[in-house]
Amino acid sequence: MELVIDRVSKQYKNKIAVDRIDLTLKKGIYGLLGANGAGKTTLMRMLCGILTPTSGTITYNGIDVSEEEYRAILGYLPQDFGYYPDFSGRDFLLYMAALKGLSKESAKKRVNELLELVSLTDVAKKKIKTYSGGMKQRLGIAQALLNNPQILILDEPTAGLDPKERVRFRNLIADIGKDNIVILSTHIVSDIDRIADRILMMNNGKLVFDGTREEISGDLEEFYLSEFGEGEVD
Amino acid sequence: MATLFFYELKKIVNRKILWICMLCGALLLAFSVAGPLVGDYVVNGERLGSNYEEFQKDAAYQKRLDGRAIDEILFMEMQKAYEKVPLNEKKYSLTEEYQTYARPYSAIFNYVRQTTGLSATGVTNLEASTEALKEMRLELRELRWEEYYLSEVEKEYWRAAEEEIENPVVFRYAEGYSALLSLAYTVGILSIFMIAICMAGVFPEEHLRKTDQQILSSKYGRKDVYWAKLCAGTLVSFGLACVFVLITFVTAFFIYGMEGFDAAFQIIYAGSSCPISVGQAVLIIYGIILCAGTFIGVLVMTLSENLHSSVGTLSIVTGLIVLPMMISVPEEYRVAAQLWSYLPSDIVAVWSCFSPRMVVLLGNVLQGWQVVPVLYAGIGVVAAIVTERVFVKYQVSGR
Structure with missing residues (x-):
């Protein structure tokens, strides 16, 4: 199980959003930190195959990110998670399950499990437009987990979750990270602090730190601020 | 794939715009069919009755003539009735003589005028036999074919077709089919416009919602969802066109009746040489409306994915719909005029659908309504294949 990011860059006209990133990720949880515009979302989109790098390659066990086989083992929660307001939570998950290639029977079973896991069983038949922000976010997390992904990419997954839900979410991710690759970016440093096996920091499209929590002495947030001098942790 | 198709269908059906368009279209069409019968029949500020009463009167007269051949006997009967009418008067139809003697034969009078191209007085002064009427009809057809710049092959085809038309033509009450034929253009334009509105957002919505x-x-x-979405949109486009057609049929038959399916097409549209019945003509043109509606659905969906904009797509498609109403290509530019008439908003008109211009292909002579479904299917498939690449390679960036 090896996700290889080989000298990946993304350039938009005069701006380099991601600059020659080299990484090899094995199973575990990777926390991605960086200020606004650091290139985190661009990197995540490239990892999901929905944005083509200007140069470099991304492969998982030799499978290119653009292939269907790769997408079959991928789970993705974008920062700006999209949904269909007139779908019920259950229908949305069943639709996503069909997209991910689950059979009807296994989709039903998995959807029920996930609705239970994210505490949405009671509102599963209600339209998503009636959900609160936190409920929508939990639905987003559920859809990312539908296919038991080997690579789970989460962009700001805890946004909108209350403290209790955040704790549950952290435990869930910690569990998934034991056997899979989980990459998550969050502005809540404490989320990464507690569960990330490795911390990645980006600035101006470059990877400026790649290390374990143990390599950072003291408070992670203070370390982050000291690394960058200023700027919002995002 | 079937599950994806089901959910893509559900997404489209859940869109409010679909139901709004369907309701507006249905109301507009029902009114278009029934509209001519609503209100008063007023002449020179004087109410003579209601439009519905006048229609009933004409319908009764036509039913009295139902089944009679338009031969010299009926022709002379009609002439005798019209001789009593001062046709030189500007509004002769308001005279007592017209209302009493001529009006019962007005359907025959109009048929003869259209088939011979004669004026009102010309018809009354004509000494004609059944054969002479046919001769005059053929002469007029030959003139029209010249105006359309038909080739000798096409003319030969139509001469042979004219021989297949029953002679003398038997008059039938076919007001339901007549209404459907004259409404075809309205139904067609409305259908394709409503379908364009409904389908323009199907693909861009996914980008807008960030799904x-x-x-x-x-x-x-990628590919699977693209085809599922496109097929779902195509089915909805076809379904929407079916709903509009069905509403028109039900309303027209309810008001005007279903009699006359087997009547010769020439009773309603003397300008055609197609040896078909009026019922067959209705089925053909409404089949073309279904094709045009479905084609527009595919065209709008593929265009909107290429442009990533529903508004931009609607602007282009509205232009495509409106342009043939404003601009006509002169007949001397034969190929251009023929292609222009194959545009979805033009082919839905009786005169384009049953135009004498034909396509000669590998020894086969095909009419417009036979070519258009194949042409639309071909363009639709090409557009769908080209757009698949655009959809699959879409780059999520800049948000």
Whole structure:
């Protein structure tokens, strides 16, 4: 199980959003930190195959990110998670399950499990437009987990979750990270602090730190601020 | 794939715009069919009755003539009735003589005028036999074919077709089919416009809602979902066109009746040489409306995915719909005029659908309504294949 990011860059006209990133990720949880515009979302989109790098390659066990086989083992929660307001939570998950290639029977079973896991069983038949922000976010997390992904990419997954839900979410991710690759970016440093096996920091499209929590002495947030001098942790 | 198709269908059906368009279209069409019968029949400020009463009167007269051949006997009967009318008067139809003697034969009078191209007085002064009427009809047809710049092959085809038309033509009450034929253009334009509005957002909505990120990063989020979405949109376009056609049929038959399916097409549209019945003509043109509606659905969906904009797509398609109403290509530019008449908003008119211009292909002579479904299917498939690449390679960036 090896996700290889080989000298990946993304350039938009005069701006380099991601600059020659080299990484090899094995199973575990990777926390991605960086200020606004650091290139985190661009990197995540490239990892999901929905944005083509200007140069470099991304492969998982030799499978290119653009292939269907790769997408079959991928789970993705974008920062700006999209949904269909007139779908019920259950229908949305069943639709996503069909997209991910689950059979009807296994989709039903998995959807029920996930609705239970994210505490949405009671509102599963209600339209998503009636959900609160936190409920929508939990639905987003559920859809990312539908296919038991080997690579789970989460962009700001805890946004909108209350403290209790955040704790549950952290435990869930910690569990998934034991056997899979989980990459998550969050502005809540404490989320990464507690569960990330490795911390990645980006600035101006470059990877400026790649290390374990143990390599950072003291408070992670203070370390982050000291690394960058200023700027919002995002 | 079937599950994806089901959910894509559900997404489209859940859109409010679909139901709004369907309701507006249905109301407009029902009114278009029934509209001519609503209100008063007023002449020179004087109410003579209601439009519905006048229609009933004409319908009764036509039913009295139902089944009679338009031969010299009926022709002379009609002439005798019209001789009593001062046709030189500007509004002769308001005279007592017209209302009493001529009006019962007005359907025959109009048929003869259209088939011979004669004026009102010309018809009354004509000494004609059944054969002479046919001769005059053929002469007029030959003139029209010249105006259309038909080739000798086409003319020969139509001469042979004219021989197949029953002679003398038997008059039938076919007001339901007549209404359907004259409404075909309205139904066609309205259908394609409403379908364009409904389908313009099907693809761009995924980008607007940002659901494209989850879709494109899923196993079947590329080719499979694209075809499922396109097929669902195509089915809805076809369904919407069917609803509009059905509403028109039900309203027209309810008001005007279903009699006359087997009547010769020439009773209603003397300008055609197609040896078909009026019922067959109705089925053909409404079949073309279904084709045009479905084609517009595919065209709008593929165009909107290429432009990533529903507004931009609607602007282009509205132009495509409106342009043939404002601009006509002169007949001397034969190929251009023929292609222009194949545009979805033009082919839905009786005069384009049953135009004498034909396509000669590998020894086969095909009419417009036979060519258009194949042409639309071909363009639709090409557009769909080209757009698949655009959809699959879409880059999520800049948000």
